[in-house]
Amino acid sequence: MSAVREDARGAPDGARSDLRADCARCFGLCCVAPAFAASADFAIDKDAGQPCPNLGRDFRCGIHRDLRQHGFPGCTVFDCFGAGQQVAQVTFGGRDWREAPGTAEQMFDVFTVMRQLHELLWYLTEALTLEPARPIHPDLRTLLDRTERLTRHGPEEILGLDVAAHRQEVNALLLRTSELVRAGVRGRRAEHRGADLIGARLRGADLRGANLRGTYLIGADLRGADLRLADLIGADLRGADLSGANLAGSIFLTQFQVNAARGDGNTRLPAALDRPPYWTAVGPSVGRALLPISPRRRGPGARRG
Structure with missing residues (x-):
């Protein structure tokens, strides 16, 4: 019943390894950019752009192994799809917001946009592993390549993107992918x-x-x-x-x-x-x-x- 194409290494879609968070190459952006309110998921209130008090000077979380025990289960749920290291190492060339505080606000805004683009890359990459969607693989590849190019733009260009319009274009192909894949299931x-x-x-x-x-x-x-x-x-x-x-x-x-x-x-x-x-x-x-x-x-x- 599998509709997934495996690559030469036996992995269903090894390309998505680049879309996994690599916190060691990030500047703790998910610990600074978002705001969160004291709730069942977060023990404290935090404004957008304000570093979490648990963030260390090395951009590592001081309570990473015990987030749930300290009242931060929401942090264990979040996934940036690799947008953090892309912003840190590519968009801003490895210069962090502490070293260059003038870039902080822009960097955090770019991170929010980049995460959306990386999420779309995740879906498009998966769609290209699905055999029933082979008839539209060329269109999926074209849109994947275009999305990847968007992630390599400079900060100003990224912030000027119409992400909603791009998302709608991607979604049209993902809907078609879904229809082709699910058509293989017999019955209602x-x-x-x-x-x-x-x-x-x-x-x-x-x-x-x-x-x-x-x-x-x-x-x-x-x-x-x-x-x-x-x-x-x-x-x-x-x-x-x-x-x-x-x-x-x-x-x-x-x-x-x-x-x-x-x-x-x-x-x-x-x-x-x-x-x-x-x-x-x-x-x-x-x-x-x-x-x-x-x-x-x-x-x-x-x-x-």
Whole structure:
């Protein structure tokens, strides 16, 4: 039932390794740029552009291994898709905001835009590994190359981008990709795009090939559910129980979504994603994520219904 093409090394999409956060090459941008409010996810209030008090002089988090115990589970959920090191090392040439404080505000604004571009790169790269989408691979490659070029622009150019328009263009191809992939599932495919399934009882549900784009699945019981080839782009999985669920063949799932959910050793994930180390201990909170990322944003161009 797999629709994923493996590369020569056996990895389904090794190219996405560049879209993983490399904190050692960043300037702690996710610890400074966003604002967050004291809540179940964050122990304190912090204004945008204000460094978190846990950020060290070396741009490392002083409580990284114990974030949840110190009241910062929201930090364990966030994923920048590698935008942090791109901004730090490429856009600003390795010069950090402490060394050049005059660049700080611009750098933080660029980071917000860059994260959106890198998220689109994640989806486009995945789409190019999906065999049923081969008829539109040339179009996907063209848009991927164009998006990569945008990430290499200077700060002023990046801040002047119409990201919303670009996202809509990408989303049109991702929608077509989804249709081609899910068409391979026999029988009726569930259509829950943008649906409110908060707390829904879906234990053991057959959701193969389901359209779950932008679906609200906060706190949903998805234990043992079959989500192979389901489109999960932008689905809100905060606090959803994925114990024993099969997401191995799902499409457009991100580490951000996985980190926000609960699972166990029997949860099957796409090869490109990591199992959160806290899954078998304590699940993440169901509070708000970092403020620049709306908890109800449902992927590129997604809409309710």
